[in-house]
Amino acid sequence: MYFLNLSLAQFLAVFGTIAAVSIALYLLDRSRRRQVVSTLRFWVAADQPSVVARRKRIQQPWSLILQLISMALILLALAQLRFGSPDAAGRDHVLILETSAWMAARSGNRTLMDIARQRARQYVRAIPAGDHIMVVRADALATPATVFEPDRAKIDAAIAGSTPGSTALNLEQALAFARRLQSQVGRTAGEIAFVGTGRTTEMDSAAMTAPPRNLRVIPVPDAIENSGLRRIGLRRSNEDPDVWEIYVSTRNYGAMPRTVNLAVDFGPPKENTRTVVGARRLTLQPGADGEETFEFRTRAAGILGVSLTPHDAFPGDDKATLELPAQPSLTVTVYSDRPELLRPLLAANPRVVAFYRKPAEFQPNAPGLVILDHFAPPQRPQGDSIWIEPPPEASPIPVRTTVDQAPFSGWNSASPIAAGLRAKDFKLERAEVFASSPADESIGSVDGGPVIVARAGTPKIAVLGFHPALSALRYELATPLLFANLLRWLAPEIFRRSELSGGSVGAVKMTMEQDRDAAGVQVVAEDGSALPFTVRDRALHFFAGAPGVVRVVAGDREYIYSLTLPELGETKWQPPEGVRRGIPRSLPVPSTSHDLWPWLALAGGLGLLAEWYLFGRFRRTFGRRPVPLRPRAPAEVEVAHR
Amino acid sequence: MGDGPLLDRAFLEKLERLTIHWQKSFAGLVGGHNISRFAGAGQEFLDHRHFHHGDDLRAVNWRAYLRLEKLFLKMFQVEPRVPVRMLLDTSDSMTAHGGAKLDYARKIAAALCYVGLVRLDTIQIHGFSDRLSQRIISTGGRHRISAVMDGLAALASGGRTDYLGVVREFISDYEQRGVVIIISDFLDDQGCDRALGYLADFGHELMLLQIWADEDRTPPWMGELDLRDAETGAALKLDVDEEARSRYTHSFDEYSAELERLALRSSGRYAGVATSQPLESIIFGDLIRMRGIA
Numbered sequence: 001m002y003f004l005n006l007s008l009a010q011f012l013a014v015f016g017t018i019a020a021v022s023i024a025l026y027l028l029d030r031s032r033r034r035q036v037v038s039t040l041r042f043w044v045a046a047d048q049p050s051v052v053a054r055r056k057r058i059q060q061p062w063s064l065i066l067q068l069i070s071m072a073l074i075l076l077a078l079a080q081l082r083f084g085s086p087d088a089a090g091r092d093h094v095l096i097l098e099t100s101a102w103m104a105a106r107s108g109n110r111t112l113m114d115i116a117r118q119r120a121r122q123y124v125r126a127i128p129a130g131d132h133i134m135v136v137r138a139d140a141l142a143t144p145a146t147v148f149e150p151d152r153a154k155i156d157a158a159i160a161g162s163t164p165g166s167t168a169l170n171l172e173q174a175l176a177f178a179r180r181l182q183s184q185v186g187r188t189a190g191e192i193a194f195v196g197t198g199r200t201t202e203m204d205s206a207a208m209t210a211p212p213r214n215l216r217v218i219p220v221p222d223a224i225e226n227s228g229l230r231r232i233g234l235r236r237s238n239e240d241p242d243v244w245e246i247y248v249s250t251r252n253y254g255a256m257p258r259t260v261n262l263a264v265d266f267g268p269p270k271e272n273t274r275t276v277v278g279a280r281r282l283t284l285q286p287g288a289d290g291e292e293t294f295e296f297r298t299r300a301a302g303i304l305g306v307s308l309t310p311h312d313a314f315p316g317d318d319k320a321t322l323e324l325p326a327q328p329s330l331t332v333t334v335y336s337d338r339p340e341l342l343r344p345l346l347a348a349n350p351r352v353v354a355f356y357r358k359p360a361e362f363q364p365n366a367p368g369l370v371i372l373d374h375f376a377p378p379q380r381p382q383g384d385s386i387w388i389e390p391p392p393e394a395s396p397i398p399v400r401t402t403v404d405q406a407p408f409s410g411w412n413s414a415s416p417i418a419a420g421l422r423a424k425d426f427k428l429e430r431a432e433v434f435a436s437s438p439a440d441e442s443i444g445s446v447d448g449g450p451v452i453v454a455r456a457g458t459p460k461i462a463v464l465g466f467h468p469a470l471s472a473l474r475y476e477l478a479t480p481l482l483f484a485n486l487l488r489w490l491a492p493e494i495f496r497r498s499e500l501s502g503g504s505v506g507a508v509k510m511t512m513e514q515d516r517d518a519a520g521v522q523v524v525a526e527d528g529s530a531l532p533f534t535v536r537d538r539a540l541h542f543f544a545g546a547p548g549v550v551r552v553v554a555g556d557r558e559y560i561y562s563l564t565l566p567e568l569g570e571t572k573w574q575p576p577e578g579v580r581r582g583i584p585r586s587l588p589v590p591s592t593s594h595d596l597w598p599w600l601a602l603a604g605g606l607g608l609l610a611e612w613y614l615f616g617r618f619r620r621t622f623g624r625r626p627v628p629l630r631p632r633a634p635a636e637v638e639v640a641h642r
Numbered sequence: 643m644g645d646g647p648l649l650d651r652a653f654l655e656k657l658e659r660l661t662i663h664w665q666k667s668f669a670g671l672v673g674g675h676n677i678s679r680f681a682g683a684g685q686e687f688l689d690h691r692h693f694h695h696g697d698d699l700r701a702v703n704w705r706a707y708l709r710l711e712k713l714f715l716k717m718f719q720v721e722p723r724v725p726v727r728m729l730l731d732t733s734d735s736m737t738a739h740g741g742a743k744l745d746y747a748r749k750i751a752a753a754l755c756y757v758g759l760v761r762l763d764t765i766q767i768h769g770f771s772d773r774l775s776q777r778i779i780s781t782g783g784r785h786r787i788s789a790v791m792d793g794l795a796a797l798a799s800g801g802r803t804d805y806l807g808v809v810r811e812f813i814s815d816y817e818q819r820g821v822v823i824i825i826s827d828f829l830d831d832q833g834c835d836r837a838l839g840y841l842a843d844f845g846h847e848l849m850l851l852q853i854w855a856d857e858d859r860t861p862p863w864m865g866e867l868d869l870r871d872a873e874t875g876a877a878l879k880l881d882v883d884e885e886a887r888s889r890y891t892h893s894f895d896e897y898s899a900e901l902e903r904l905a906l907r908s909s910g911r912y913a914g915v916a917t918s919q920p921l922e923s924i925i926f927g928d929l930i931r932m933r934g935i936a
Contacts (some may be wrong), residue, residue, distance in 0.1 A: 038735040038743075038858050039829040040878050040891040043869060183744045 006079040017074050019068050026064055047338045054260050063615040070607030077601035090130040091190030092148045094178035095120060096154075097162050098220070099137045099195025101504075101566030103165035105224050105314035116220045120159045120195045122583045123218055124152060130317050131190055134181060135159060138174035138196070140167035140567070141545065148185060166505040166547050168569040169200040179212050189214060191580075193559050197222040199508075199569035216580040225254035227284050228317025229565055232306055232502030234324065235638060237295070241326060243351055246277070248306055248338050252284035252569065261309045266324070267304050272306065278525060301326035306502070314568075322562040323501045323549065327351070330487065331368030332496040335359045335375055341469035342371065345483045350493055352487065367492055374467070384490045387463040392432060396464045400435040403428070406446040408473075417443045417454055417462070417485045423478035432465035443482075452482075460490050468513040500560045504567035510540045512554055522553045557615055648714075648791045653922065658784075660757045662765075666847040666909055668724045682714045688719040696929045726758060726765045729812070730794070731853075733771035733803040738872040739798075739855045742917040747825045747853050748794045750915070753925050754823060755780040755790045757935055767794070770808045771801030774815070776891030790855040802873040803830040805837035812841070813927050819845035823934075827853050828901055831874065835904055841909030849934050850905045850912045852898060859894050859916065861887055 006014070037043070067158075094240045097120050100493040119599045120135075127133060132148035135158040145158040175192065182189040193260045230249040237243040252258050260282055267274030278294040296304075307319040332340055339356035346354040359375040370381040376394030385396075392399035392622035406428050412416040421444075433449040437440055442450035443462075468479045488495045521540065523531045526548040533542035544550055552559040575581070693702060693713035703714045723928050732753050736744040751767060758765045762782040767790075768774045778793035780786065805827075812822075822841055828834050828850070842848055856862075861882070869878045880886070905912035909934045915924050929935050 033863065034863065034870065035860070035863055036738055036870045037871050038738040038855070038872055039831070040869060040871045040876055041829070041831060042897070043878055043880060043892050426770060 008096060011075065011079050013251075015072055016056075018071055018075065022067060023064065039506075040256040040306055041523065053389055066348040066607055066611040066614075067375075070604045070611065073600045073604030077597040078605060081596045081600060088429070090132055090150070091129075091188045092185050093127060093131055093133045093190035094158075094181055094192045095133055096136045096138050096142070096174050096178055096192065096194045096196070097145075097159065098139070098169050098194070098198075098288050099162050099165045100139045100196070100199065100569065101164055101166050101316060102168070102199050102222070102314070102568055103220075104316055104566070105222065105226065105325045107224060107313070108220065111161070111164070112222055116195050117159050117162065119218045119220060119583065121156060123193055123195065123216075124155050124159070126584045127190075132187070135162070136174060136178060136181075137162050137265065138169055138171065138194075139165040140170050140201075140543075142177040144181070148187075154379060164549070165309075165545075166566050167545065168504075168506060168567040169196060169198070171196075171198065171573055175215065179267075182214075184269045191216045193218060196220055198573035198575070200571055200573050200584065201567075201569050207319045211575065211579060215575070216582075216584075217575045218583055219581070224256075224313045224318070225256060225258065226312050226314040227252040227254065227258045227260055227308065228312075228314065228568070229306060229308060229320050229502075230289065230317075230504070231565075232320055232322060232500075232562075234304065234322060234500035234502075236327075236498065240297070242297050242299050244296045244298065244304075244324065246296060246304070248292045248294070248614060250282065250290045250308065252286055252288055252290075253311075253570075255286050257283060257285050258312075259525040263305075263307050265298075265305045266296060266298065267571055269303055271305075274303075277304070288410060297322070299327035316566040317504075317568065320562070320565050322500055323502065325498060325560075328494050329353050330491050331355070332371060332487075333357060333368065333596045334371045334373065335362050335367040335377070336371070336373030337374065337375075339350045341467065342373065345469075345480055348480055349484065369487070375467075382459065382618055384460040385462075386486060386490070387461065389432065389465065389467050392462060395432070395434070395463060396461050397437075397440060397455065398450060399432045399465070401495055402430065403431045403433055403446060403448050405429050406431055406448060406451075408444065409446050412442050413442050415441055415443055417441075417452075417489050419485055420481055421474065423476035426472035426476065428466050428471050428473075429454070430466065434463060434465060447630070454486075454489065462486050462490070488556065496553075496556050496558050498558045498560060500562065502562045502565065506567040508542065508550070508561060508563070510542075510552060510559060510561075512538050512540060513557070514538070520555060522551075524551045524553070526550070568576050570624045647788070647919075648696050648749050648795060649756070653753075654756055654784075654787065655921070657753055657756050657925065658760050658907050660935045661761050662754065662758050662763060662821070663933055664724065664849075665823075665848050665911075665933070666819075666845075668722055668819055670889075673859055674744075685873045686719045688717045690714045692822050696842075714915060715804055723764075724851060725814065725816070725821065726763055726821045727767055728754065728767045728823040728825065728936070729808070730769050730772075730797065731803065731828075732769040732775065732799040733773070733801050734799070734873045735803060735829045736847055736853070737799050739857045743827055743853045743858075744799055744925075746915065746917045746921070747851075748797070749921050750851060750853075750924065751825055752787070752791050752794055753921065754935070755794075756784065757865075759784045759787055759790070768812075769797045771799075772804035773807055776810050803834075804832070805830045805834035806832065809837040809840050820847070821849060822851040822853065825853060826849045826859065828897075830850075830860075833857055836898070838904055842904075842910060846920060848908055848910030849902055850910060850927075852901055852912070852914045853917065854894075854914070855917050860891050 003639050041584060042460055065609045076127060099113070103111065103116060107115065122132060130150070132150050133155050134148045135155060136147040137143045137145050145156055145162065149155055151339045171194070175194070178192045182192070191214050192212050193216045196218050199222065210213050227250060230251045232249070233247040234244050237245050246264060248264070249261060250260070250262065250326070261279060262282055263279040264277040265274040266277050277296045280292050280358050282290045282292070284290050302324055304322045305319070310319070311318050327521045329351050334346070334348055334354060334356045335358070336342060336356065337359065343354070343356070346352050361376045364377065364379045365382050368383060370383060370385040371388065372385060372390065373388045376391045381395065387396060390396065392402070408424060408426055408428060410424060411421045428446060428451065431446060431451045433446065433451060434453045439455065440455045441450035441456070443454055444453055453463050455613065468482065473479050518535045520533060521533070522542070523542050525531050525544070531542050531544065531550060533540055540552065542550070547564045550563060551562040552561070690703065691714070693715045703716050704710070706714045728751055730747055732744065736747065742831050755765050755767065759780055759782070762783060764779065767778040767780060769776050776797055778790060780790045838850070839849060860870050864882055867880050867882055868874070869880060902912040911933065911934050913928045913932050914925070915928065925935070
């Protein structure tokens, strides 16, 4: 006889506490009945002495004894008192079934997953019928597929429903999860059976050299030759933004050298219309990586495909596709009588397509950015605009005064528009000083006030109180930088630099070029939902459990992760000596054990009911017997006064 | 209180043959239905007495004067209109144990009022606790019973009983002697014998109807009790056993007997009424037996 939920000491401690509280309450007069009566005079007249505040003795011992026995029975039920020995109870086994991406590899005419399912079923058949089994599917995450289930049909259904995932096995986490599950359930822990190849990610060797004592490993043989794509990276060339620099990494996971053809193509999704970007023939040594780079010029959007041929037993990592975005450009319409002043500034930026118009040709709905040089249109442009020396009476930001020969006093270094601008020692022959509002941002100023002002909002407006190409600033490097910053501020999506990576699903670590606050970073999945991430030491970490595209936007950078390759473990775990291996013929069948708690709970409930029936129910009316009405004496005096 | 009338129509019909009865003779104007020992302007000869100055010359027996040369005055029997007043206890003690006593008292009062209305008696009903409260006048015939029952049902309850104060106020308000029907549990910690004695000494005829709930006479509780007085809130902790309950019932019965003796001593009537008894058995049994109604 033993307790399933409590130890004997715990049981005695709890029962002792409950019994002490019950007796204390009994003696502390917690059960004294309050009763409102019409008068107290007859109680006083009944000459009944008042009782003391506390009882000094137990006056209804049978009531108290019955209560304590009933509470003890209920406590025994809660503690799950059982007949037999603890070993006699059914055990709880955890069956860890590997569902990593590698399990999709073929071995003969079957996949590794088929073999693992068969081994798992054989193991389940070897387990005694009274034992419970929980199926846990393990890839990068350990996911329970059942509870501790005695029903073998449900176990079999869970095994049959297990399919290869996209991530690599994290065996350490799966074993820790199984151990925690067994410790949380109060029954006897059985085995932790792992069915899989054991090809796992980098692991803490210290933790894995001392696996759980009750671990059983049922290996799935995976002597399969495989080579595949590991990583693909794309970025626009710094020299020529129309050129994509493509980096492809491959790996031979097998035990023999392997020669493969690496091909890269680009175009629409239909393969027969695609353009070949490049092809190489590679010889990969066992366990070695191969790296190749390609260059491809295009401004158009399309699908970049990378493939390895011939295919092997694991075709999942032989092909990858990435969606390349088009190179965007910014349309700038300049209304000026002297376009030659601005032409060099705009022509220097390859993403800008500039059109030069006379002020008389002004159209308020011109697409893109509008630059108004010494000109105020009758109707303000509907899009973003840069105003250069606007007429004071029509300036979008009021002109406070006009100054001559004003020394330039400085840039607002806090503004991204003034980033990198250092020129300071020059005079402005003539400049308009603006009366900016608190919502406006001063970019550059003279002693009299701001001469370059930016106003955020819709549309965005930047106003220059002088013409940079007609002032002393024309000789400074600050002039093209100022225009570059203005264009970047006005159209950040055009100038955002994109980097594409093709890789495998799972945990992704991205190193950023500069420290960024997590609030300024967005990690968005393919369906638009935000993915959780952490930023630590300029490294951004996130986890993608399923194939897809993940976008990371950090300031003026956009990183696009096309996570379509399966994640493969690079380490083969070898269980240490002492770990049980293989499918047992049959585990020893424990002797039977009987649950007593339903009977104990029933007896406890009946005891409390009996106590209430015998002592509580009639406590209010105990001894109530009808007292006959006082016999009426004949009227002693009946006098009629007439 | 339920939403329905205090008494149903069938029961009221049974009350039609009854009359409120009193034993004392009261002086008053003609119009009642109980004969009085006081002479008045009646039709039936009662007695002779000597003539005194101021007597009505029309009542002088001139035949006797011619024969005896002495003036004798003829006196006639009269059935005076006697005021009937009813005092209905509405104190907190009446609402203890679920308010059964007050409900029962309202029903008895309604039944007596209907008996009076049928005989065209006027009954003034007062609620009281520590002083007289609302007054309901029951007069005008049987069709006014609905208004009376509504008034009884609307009587507010609460307060602590003070018989002495109530009787003082009553005597000062009503100088004409008459019948006083008191429906109460008579549970006043100061005692009500002195107050009732005053009423009787003043010349009123008392009809005491003591109402009690079963819990008042035979408390059902056993064991350790924390008793609270419904009126004063005073507490008393007791360990009650069978013997104590017997002593309690004995004390209660003694008190009821004392009330009965007090009523009889002052030519009044007394009836003890348990709320568990049917109302019909009280009206047609106890009240007729004590000659409160006939």
